[in-house]
Structure formats: C-alpha cells, structure tokens
Amino acid sequence: MNDAAPKPTSIRRRLLIFLIGSAALMVSCAAIVTYWVALHLANSAYDRALLDPALDIADNVRLDKVGAHIDLPEKALEALTYDQVDKVIFQVRSRENAIIDGVPDLPPAPDFDPGQHLFFNGSYHGEKVRVAALRSASGIVVQVAETLHKRNRLVGEILIAELVATALVALGSIALAWFGVTRGLLPFEHLRRELLTRTPSDLRSLTETPSPIEIAPLIIAFNQLLGHLRDANTMQKRFLANAAHQLRTPLAGLQMHLELLFRRELPTDVRTELERMHGATVRASRLATQLLALANAESAPQQGREREIVDLLTIASATARDWAPRAFDLKIDLGFSLEHAVILGESVLLAELVDNLIDNALRYTPAGGRVTVATGCDRDLPYLSVEDTGPGIPPAERGKVLERFYRITGTPGEGSGLGLAIVREIAERHGAELDIDACNEHNGTRVRVTFPRKVRSEGLVV
Amino acid sequence: MRALVVEDDALLAEGLTTVLSRAGHTVVRATTGKHADVLLVNEEFEFVVLDIGLPDFDGFELLRRLRQRRSTTSVLILTARDAVEDRVHGLDLGADDYLTKPFSVTEFEARVRAMLRRGVAPATPWSVAGMTVDIAGKRVRIDERTIDLTPREWALLELFLTHPGRVISKDHIAESIFTFDDQLSPNAIEVHVSRLRTKIEPVGSRLRTVRGFGYLWDVGDE
Numbered sequence: 001m002n003d004a005a006p007k008p009t010s011i012r013r014r015l016l017i018f019l020i021g022s023a024a025l026m027v028s029c030a031a032i033v034t035y036w037v038a039l040h041l042a043n044s045a046y047d048r049a050l051l052d053p054a055l056d057i058a059d060n061v062r063l064d065k066v067g068a069h070i071d072l073p074e075k076a077l078e079a080l081t082y083d084q085v086d087k088v089i090f091q092v093r094s095r096e097n098a099i100i101d102g103v104p105d106l107p108p109a110p111d112f113d114p115g116q117h118l119f120f121n122g123s124y125h126g127e128k129v130r131v132a133a134l135r136s137a138s139g140i141v142v143q144v145a146e147t148l149h150k151r152n153r154l155v156g157e158i159l160i161a162e163l164v165a166t167a168l169v170a171l172g173s174i175a176l177a178w179f180g181v182t183r184g185l186l187p188f189e190h191l192r193r194e195l196l197t198r199t200p201s202d203l204r205s206l207t208e209t210p211s212p213i214e215i216a217p218l219i220i221a222f223n224q225l226l227g228h229l230r231d232a233n234t235m236q237k238r239f240l241a242n243a244a245h246q247l248r249t250p251l252a253g254l255q256m257h258l259e260l261l262f263r264r265e266l267p268t269d270v271r272t273e274l275e276r277m278h279g280a281t282v283r284a285s286r287l288a289t290q291l292l293a294l295a296n297a298e299s300a301p302q303q304g305r306e307r308e309i310v311d312l313l314t315i316a317s318a319t320a321r322d323w324a325p326r327a328f329d330l331k332i333d334l335g336f337s338l339e340h341a342v343i344l345g346e347s348v349l350l351a352e353l354v355d356n357l358i359d360n361a362l363r364y365t366p367a368g369g370r371v372t373v374a375t376g377c378d379r380d381l382p383y384l385s386v387e388d389t390g391p392g393i394p395p396a397e398r399g400k401v402l403e404r405f406y407r408i409t410g411t412p413g414e415g416s417g418l419g420l421a422i423v424r425e426i427a428e429r430h431g432a433e434l435d436i437d438a439c440n441e442h443n444g445t446r447v448r449v450t451f452p453r454k455v456r457s458e459g460l461v462v
Numbered sequence: 463m464r465a466l467v468v469e470d471d472a473l474l475a476e477g478l479t480t481v482l483s484r485a486g487h488t489v490v491r492a493t494t495g496k497h498a499d500v501l502l503v504n505e506e507f508e509f510v511v512l513d514i515g516l517p518d519f520d521g522f523e524l525l526r527r528l529r530q531r532r533s534t535t536s537v538l539i540l541t542a543r544d545a546v547e548d549r550v551h552g553l554d555l556g557a558d559d560y561l562t563k564p565f566s567v568t569e570f571e572a573r574v575r576a577m578l579r580r581g582v583a584p585a586t587p588w589s590v591a592g593m594t595v596d597i598a599g600k601r602v603r604i605d606e607r608t609i610d611l612t613p614r615e616w617a618l619l620e621l622f623l624t625h626p627g628r629v630i631s632k633d634h635i636a637e638s639i640f641t642f643d644d645q646l647s648p649n650a651i652e653v654h655v656s657r658l659r660t661k662i663e664p665v666g667s668r669l670r671t672v673r674g675f676g677y678l679w680d681v682g683d684e
Contacts, residue, residue: 242515247542248542248563248564249471249474249513249515249542249563250471250473250474251563251564252471252474252540252542252563252564252565253471253472253473253474253475253476253477254473255564255566256473256474256477256478256481256564256567256570257473257476257477259566259567259568260477260480260481260567263567281564282564285563285564317631317675320629320631320672320675320676321628321629322562324629324670324672324675324678325569325627325629325678325680325681328670328678328680333673334672334673335672335673335674335675336672336673336674336675337674338674338675372673372674
C-alpha cells in the first residue's frame, strides 16, 4: 500500500518554520558578536589590573653584585599577586632569560621591545591563563599571569543578559507575525465559510467587492469557473429537453399509427403482434421519460430553477389528473388523502417522484386493488406516501429495489426497474428519508418519503 | 372544419392528419413555426394542433403571436415536456388544452371534440354516448327518454362534458359552479354528483369517482 499522500502545505506553518529558523540564526549571530565584544571588554578591564602588579614588580627589581633580585618584602609580593577568584602567579627573568624570581615553569614571553608591555593568552599547568608581560629598559622581563575565571564569568554574564533580550525580541516578533498572518488569512476563512454553506445547486458568483487584492484574483477566477458551470448546466438542461422531445415525438407517432391500425379489421394473430408492438412503444416512451428524469435528478439544477416553496398537496393533485384515467383502465381504485405539506423543493423533480411511485403502485397492483396517495405532516415533518394492495416487497428485497434496473425475479409486468431508483435519487436530493414497508402483515407496499422540515411562510396556509 | 396541424415530425403529423380527416375536418399541415405563422395570418382555421418543440421557433411564441392578433382560434398544445410549468405556461398564453406526448388516439379525439364543443354556439345539441344534450333547452334525452335535471345537476353535467377525460377536483367544482350560491361542502357536491349519475343511467357510469379527490368523465370508446 502506498499511502504517501502529499501532506497539505500550510502557509502559516511554512511561515512559522521560516520565522523560527531566521530568529534562531539571528540569535546565534548576536551571541557570537556579543561573545567577542564581551571578551574584549573583559580583557581590556582586567588586563589593566593585571599590568599593575607587573609594573610594581618591575619597579622593584634591583641589580647589584649578587645579581638581580626583587626588592620587596614577601608580604608585599603576596598582596600584589592576591586575587579573590583567580590564581595569580608571576615570574621575573633576566636579559639572558634566566629566572630571577617567581614560578619557574612559566614559559618565556615572546619577543618584544624594551620599555613596552604585552598581553597574551598562554597556559600554565594545563590551565588557560592571561599573561601581562613587561620588558624594562634594562631588559628584565616581568610576567604576571592569572587564570580566566572572573573573565569567563563576566563574559558569561554579558552574554546571558544580551541573549535573553534578543530571544525575547525574537519570540515577540514570531508571536506578532503569527497574529498578523492569522488576521491576514481571515478573508480566506470567510471565503471558506461562504463556500461551505453553498448547496450544490447554488452556482451564484461570489461577492467580489470587499476582498483584499491578494484574494480578489482568486475570487474572480473562481467566479469564472462558476460561470462556466452555470453555462454547462444550462446547456445540459437544454440538451435534456431536446432529447426528451426528439425521443418521444417519433414514439408518439409510432403509437398513434399502431392505434389507427387497431381500428381496422385485422386477423387475430396480426392484432396480437400489433398489441405487443404497441406495448413496447408505450414502454419505450416511459423509459425515455424515466432516463431523462434520472439524468435531471442528478444534474445540478439550473439557475432560476432553484428550490422554491412547494406544497406536496398541489403536486399530488396535479399527478392525480394524469393517473386517474390509467387507474380506471386497470380497474384499480386510485384514491387520495391530501393535506397541506409545504416544503422547499424542486417541483419538477417532485412531480417526477410522485409519478414514479404511482406508476409503480399501479403496475404491481392487481385489478380490483387500491392505491392511495397521501400527503400531510406527521409530527411537523412533511411527508408523501403511496400505498397499494399489491403483493408487497419482501423485507430482504427492500434495499435492492432502490437500485437501478433491479427487478424482483418473477415479477409480472413490464417495469424498467428505474422507478424507485429515480424516487431515491430525488428524495436524497431533497434530504428526504425513504421508507418502504408493508401496509399490513400480509401484503401491500407503502413507500413513504419524509421531508426534513416544514417551511412556514407568510401567505401560505400551512 | 378547417384544422391546422403544426408538427415537424412527419410520422406524428401524418397520424394526426389521418385522425382529424376521419373526423371530417379539412387538415392543413405546417412543419415550421414560420410557415404556420404565415398560414394563420392569411387563412381561417377553426382550430390548431400545435407542437411546442418546433425547429425554428417555440410553439409558445407562435401561440403568443396568434393571441396578440386577437384570434379566437382554438389551440390544442402537444408537448413532449412533462414539466407542469410548461403546461401552465401554455394555458396562460391562451391555449385551450394540452396533451403530453405520447397520447392515445382516443384521448386526442376526445380532447379535440371537447375543445370544439366549448367554442360552439349552444344552439346545436350534442350527442354523447347515446345521450343527446340540448344546451339551449337545457334538456337531456337518453333513448327518447327526457331527463329532468336541477340547475346544479345541469351545471355539473356541462362541466364534465366540456372536460372529458379530465379529473376535476371537488374544489374546482365548488369554485366554478356554485360561486353564485352559498359555499357548498364536499359532501353536498357528492350528493349532487350521485343524483346526476343515477338520473343519466346507463351513461352515468362514465362519471367516475377519484377517491378523496374528485370526478372524471371517462371518454371510453366514445
């Protein structure tokens, strides 16, 4: 399984990563610069202090017959090289580099001119030290060295103070940028909400006016797409209407000519054949209507044919006019029990829904049976139901009959198997629930379509 | 009577012509809206059978032009569209009746007859299924037997006969017949219809009940 779907990128996350990265870089650079500055400050402060004892010692070097020696009492020397934090040592060498006084194992200082002094880093017993070296006019070299503890402490303190301030500024900028981006992305959020609340049928353009220039082109492009969709929809609708006409007109002609033939004297076998042809023609017409209804129910509705307030009673009444003659022919008692049931829907599709339910009921109900169409509201939910006294649909088949072209095996009649699929499609489109059950324990079918909620509107009797 | 059939499908147009010729009408055919429009401007027709889907322009447009000229020619619309709004649109534009394709020959014949009956002066008696209706004299005869009808029963019969094969709701009956009187309940309508049905037996069995809704005058093999 390859489930390495590309992760959606987030503008905010990318921005955050960039901001944190650059902030870290800036803080690091600041730290390096601060370190050098702090080191310089610490050295220039402490180096002067380190030079003082070297000068004192150099002033007190005496040359006599014995040789060179420091003319200072032990206590004074101790005081000169005393420090609370660091270890301080000194060394005095003669012009010939012989050790006159102090520690013996401090390496000689690098070469430099007499009368000058010099600071440099060295090491003593493996420990890093700072050395102040002084060469007197007579060539005697005095070195005073101290360990780096207080210098390091000073550098650390400066560094921490500086870094805390820089880090606070960096964090503050990230937070501000985050807030700014969130605010800046707000129009996108509004756009998202507007798109989310859209129904599939709603292809109106998005409002362009108050959007920022970064989003406006996106909205304009989107509106162009919506426009294309609307056009495609209109085209499809027009195609459907034409197809309906093109298919049904020749079928109507065929049916008419067959019926005219029936009026002649015909041999029985010819009449039987013609009747079969007639039946097939009627079925083909019905199938054409149903296929178009199904295509219609699936297509996004046309602009201007959006949902309207419709009364199921009105729609069922209109279908009553169409189906009553057929019911009389079939000797089926088609009856109505109509109460107001106002919903938001597409009347053309709803009429198709009722048509298919009645067609189905009449098709599978034997002569002498009853078919009843009912509309009304049950606990505030508008419904439409069609029940018949036919053989009924076994519970196991009730889900399958909603599939296209499914017919229960052994069913008499000439159904296409599309009727209930159309009903389901239209019910789903209206957010309605479709229930199929038996009228009573023994037989019969009741198909009930329950719609989401009652629409209350002024000027309508609800 | 002179009839104009406006239909672009040759097979259907031929069928319609045959049916109307057999009923004794003189039929002129047009296959385009333009041709039909010219014919309707220049010649006299008693009625038009008009297909809505024409190759050049909409049947609705032709109908609109016809009514704009204040022509009273009866128009029966044929439509391949089931949409209720189409029918309503057609009737609003001044069509007398409509049929949805496909339709049976019997139904077509009945609709044409009913449409012409509505336009005819009430002097001529109708003969319907063995029943002779004298509109001027408000008398009905079945097999030489004169039937006495109350004004309400008469109004009912007239309504049914001018709308054969059509389901008429009780609401519609109440509105169209009894407006001059106090409001009639559905139960009262049932009583009147039931009495009318008994009086015009055996033709009365054509007056069918659509349970919970209304009535229909069955065309049968009229």
